[in-house]
Amino acid sequence: ERGDWSLSSPAKRKAVLNKLADLMEAHAEELALLETLDTGKPIRHSLRDDIPGAARAIRWYAEAIDKVYGEVATTSSHELAMIVREPVG
Numbered sequence: 001e002r003g004d005w006s007l008s009s010p011a012k013r014k015a016v017l018n019k020l021a022d023l024m025e026a027h028a029e030e031l032a033l034l035e036t037l038d039t040g041k042p043i044r045h046s047l048r049d050d051i052p053g054a055a056r057a058i059r060w061y062a063e064a065i066d067k068v069y070g071e072v073a074t075t076s077s078h079e080l081a082m083i084v085r086e087p088v089g
Helices: 010-026 028-039 043-064
Strands: 071-073 081-083
Touching: 010 028, 010 043, 028 043
Parallel strands: none
Antiparallel strands: 071 081
């Protein structure tokens, strides 16, 4: 699919993911309550582990967005093409 997200620059995607993590942290109590209602686990576990862990994971992926490992082929400013060498046969 070629939606807005796929056409966004890595810097824009990084900013959006970091904003999402900020919002998760700001609304941790509400999200923890929803997680507890959904899973039945104690709210203290949702508040202490699940919500902060999810926010950390999102921040990790935000940081990984503009990191490239390996070779990159020349493309337009909105595309990224990596060269991957894999064994055949």
